[in-house]
Amino acid sequence: MTGHVLAARCDSLGDVLLTGPALRALRAGAGRLTLLCGPRGRAAAELLPAVDAVRTWHTPWIDAEPKPVDPAAVDELVAWARAEGFDHAVIFTSFHQSPLPLALLLRLAGVPRISAISVDFPGSLLDLRHRVGDDVHEVQRALSLAHAAGFALPGGDVGRLRVRRPGAAPPVAGPYVVVHPGTSVPARAWAPEHHRALVIRLAAQGRSVVVTGAADERALTASVAGDDALDLGGALSLPQLADVLAGADAVVVGNTGPAHLAAAVGTPVVSLFAPTVPAARWRPWAVPHELLGIEVPCAGCRARECHAPGHPCLDDLTPDAVADALERLAPAIDREEVWA
Known part of the structure; x- marks a missing residue:
């Protein structure tokens, strides 16, 4: 010791x-x-x-x-x-x-x-x-x-991510998915209009959608949520975000911190992964996930701002493709049957 x-x-x-x-x-x-x-x-x-x-x-x-x-x-x-x-x-x-x-x-x-x-x-x-x-x-x-260095995980610990969280009640009644449009690095962000189109499609499918983001992303989350989702932009501390993610069927998020927070609470991740860094190093860990992105010649650029016209590695990804990935991870439930 x-x-x-x-x-x-x-x-x-x-x-x-x-x-x-x-x-x-x-x-x-x-x-x-x-x-x-x-x-x-x-x-x-x-x-x-x-x-x-x-x-x-x-x-x-x-x-x-x-x-x-x-x-x-x-x-x-x-x-x-x-x-x-x-x-x-x-x-x-x-x-x-x-x-x-x-x-x-x-x-x-x-x-x-x-x-x-x-x-x-x-x-x-x-x-x-x-x-x-x-x-x-x-x-x-x-x-x-x-x-x-001479240290090993204790017996029974298989090396998954883990966090403490308050254990608050879910923000909506019944099943929901989280859409987190913000990223810490602009080159890893899917276009806001794509996020908005995704929310509209999910709401049309009868899904409840919660949009999350940091305090400086309130304008972004409001535009993405519109009248079709619950906008929690700027409303959550990190422990509270962990609770919201833990209650979700799945989360749609880029290669950014909340993707790893979702993995830490065991929530499946649709990962909008810009190949600025290798997915082998940074994909969601030990949790069901769908890795989405477009192969481009500039993969591995490590850029914070994308200089490729049209940001093709992410923005060529369609909202339909993301919705389909979400359906594979967390199939939509007939809410009338569930809550009858």
Whole structure:
């Protein structure tokens, strides 16, 4: 049993959720587990059952909108890590991120053992330099590092995503589906007019539809919902969103954090997956799903803004195709029969 373990996952909401199984492995072999995360991942970190404490720190070499390096903030992080007296730090990253800047800061803080996946030569910054293949799912990538560092999932834990949630009542009576039109990256978003057409078609089929989104997406969710769906844009905290997703028959969502939150509560996902990053690494984990997208020559571009005319990888996908995928995952129910 290791004493106090520090885990680091410093990017976004979905990334933190996908690291959840690895964090449970760390916690099974640690007396205490602290998670260092970025501001974008904080809300997800607070839902993870294995984490004892969360520390938020903006990481300039990882955050999608990096702030200038602040020497005072760096000194504060080093002082905090030194005071915590961590016995082992495990730095989780995606394939395109480097763990070495954070490893250097933790070395300055006196952390005696540091583990990470690193393509680059780490010198004395890492005690364990782990290697993995290219097309490994993010969940498996993180679990592989945890196992190499000497931590294993407890018995009976098969490595699915898991979150704590309030357990609130569903927002509508009877079966419903969720349509989540927003994404954290514009290049991963299906067109709003396609979402609107999908909602109209689903409502015509007799389905109840709930549209969800963040506070800054209220205009988007209102236009998508129209008079045909319940618009919850900006109305839900992340735990509340988890409850809404948990009660749904399925969710239609892009490659963004709520897709992984849906997987964490066991809800099937129609994944509108723009191939800006490989689906092998980022598809919904261990939950029934339909992966939809159009193969394009620029796949793997990692672009935040699409520069291809017409955004063909997603916007060539028709609302009919999405509705058909939803029907395969969660067949429409005759509501009169169900509620008679």
